[in-house]
Amino acid sequence: MERNGKDAVNLIDATIAAIRPLDGAAMRDARDHQARLTKPPGSLGVLEEVSVRLAGLAGQCPPPLPEPAAVAVFAADHGVHAQGVTPWPQEVTAQMVANFLAGGAVVNAFAAQVGARVSVVDIGVAAELDAAPGLLRRKIAPGTADMTAGPAMTAGEARRAVETGIEVARELVADGARCLITGDMGIANTTASAALIAAFTGQPPERVTGRGTGIDDATHARKVEVVRAALARHGLAAGAEKEPMDVLAAVGGLEHAAIAGFVLGAAALRVPVVLDGVIAGAAALAAAALCPDALGGCVAGHRSAEPGHAAALAALGLRPLVDLELRLGEGTGALLALPLVQGAVRVLHEVATFDSAGVSEKPGAAGADSLGTGPGTAVTT
Ligand SMILES: Cc1cc2ncn([C@H]3O[C@H](COP(=O)(O)O)[C@@H](O)[C@H]3O)c2cc1C
Numbered sequence: 206m207e208r209n210g211k212d213a214v215n216l217i218d219a220t221i222a223a224i225r226p227l228d229g230a231a232m233r234d235a236r237d238h239q240a241r242l243t244k245p246p247g248s249l250g251v252l253e254e255v256s257v258r259l260a261g262l263a264g265q266c267p268p269p270l271p272e273p274a275a276v277a278v279f280a281a282d283h284g285v286h287a288q289g290v291t292p293w294p295q296e297v298t299a300q301m302v303a304n305f306l307a308g309g310a311v312v313n314a315f316a317a318q319v320g321a322r323v324s325v326v327d328i329g330v331a332a333e334l335d336a337a338p339g340l341l342r343r344k345i346a347p348g349t350a351d352m353t354a355g356p357a358m359t360a361g362e363a364r365r366a367v368e369t370g371i372e373v374a375r376e377l378v379a380d381g382a383r384c385l386i387t388g389d390m391g392i393a394n395t396t397a398s399a400a401l402i403a404a405f406t407g408q409p410p411e412r413v414t415g416r417g418t419g420i421d422d423a424t425h426a427r428k429v430e431v432v433r434a435a436l437a438r439h440g441l442a443a444g445a446e447k448e449p450m451d452v453l454a455a456v457g458g459l460e461h462a463a464i465a466g467f468v469l470g471a472a473a474l475r476v477p478v479v480l481d482g483v484i485a486g487a488a489a490l491a492a493a494a495l496c497p498d499a500l501g502g503c504v505a506g507h508r509s510a511e512p513g514h515a516a517a518l519a520a521l522g523l524r525p526l527v528d529l530e531l532r533l534g535e536g537t538g539a540l541l542a543l544p545l546v547q548g549a550v551r552v553l554h555e556v557a558t559f560d561s562a563g564v565s566e567k568p569g570a571a572g573a574d575s576l577g578t579g580p581g582t583a584v585t586t
């Protein structure tokens with residue numbers, strides 16, 4: 206498909222058009238089945254709702270087991286780094302990409318632990334990267350521009366990054382993945398995340414701007430003002446009218462745009478996505494603004510220590526499965542949640558019913574919807 210914006214079929218629009226709400230009949234089947242399993246009704250708590258949601262996504266009960274899983278680590282650099290929002294040099298982005306490819310990062314350890322495959326996507330690393338197994342070379346630009354001086358991306362760059370995220374989701378699913386996991390690497394990307402979250406939720410910068418990799422009070426105060434200045438420059442203060450693609454281009458990162466596309470691409474294929482931390486949360490807000498039903502198959506893997514992540518999850522109506530005060534990114538929190546998601550679905554496949562196991566039943570109510578009440582829970586009836 207050509208990428209000149211004049212295509213008869215535009216990949217982003219076609220992907221959004223293919224996304225459907227969760228299937229209400231399959232969700233009812235899953236709730237009924239959960240109520241017949243040999244356990245007190247509702248006793249698997251939030252995991253019951255995960256299983257119901259994945260049945261709705263698949264349109265069948267039980268839904269396929271969400272395995273094998275693949276994590277895509279979208280790596281990019283940020284022009285806003287020049288504003289002194291993080292103590293880490295920009296080269297660390299490229300150095301960590303090399304570390305991911307060598308298998309030496311936390312994401313590699315956690316992926317090995319839970320049996321997920323790691324792919325690294327150069328969506329916008331400043332340095333030129335050599336070809337390597339496991340590296341998808343899809344650089345849109347060598348990092349974004351400084352959002353306080355102008356738009357971080359051109360409209361075309363933002364679109365191409367979203368398209369690339371869609372394509373990566375399609376490729377991983379074509380390769381056999383049945384659960385996609387978001388990952389990120391980009392020094393300064395918690396600043397872009399805070400700006401996106403403020404723009405999409407209307408929360409003030411001081412509420413959604415955190416300490417990222419770990420910064421002192423003075424740097425944090427500067428970071429909040431950088432986010433405030435960027436929002437003011439682009440007319441994104443609370444209450445402003447915003448087109449999601451314009452917000453992404455103004456203050457987002459190339460990895461945010463790509464992760465938004467990755468979520469859209471997965472939703473169109475009805476493959477679940479486990480979201481990682483604040484970068485994924487910011488990107489999911491963009492995806493939800495483009496297509497609310499894209500959230501139906503998203504599970505919030507964890508809640509990171511970044512304050513903006515909690516704000517993003519609240520706006521998305523997603524309940525995180527794990528809360529371990531992680532603040533790393535790379536996909537690490539989502540990977541830890543993967544066995545929970547897989548276990549939730551395996552219950553629907555393998556646990557005996559009261560009838561089949563000859564266990565006496567005691568009447569009781571099935572579990573309530575406790576995973577989330579946001580736009581992603583829209584269903585067809
Ligand atoms: C060695 C190292 C490995 C990382 N892995 C993920 N991040 C995380 O920290 C960065 C965002 O934090 P900030 O906005 O404060 O720069 C991103 O690269 C994110 O993926 C890392 C950061 C560092 C330094």
Ligand SMILES: O=C(O)c1cccnc1
Nearest residue numbers: 417482483509532533534
């Ligand atoms: O929430 C995250 O994923 C996160 C937090 C701090 C730094 N990098 C990522």
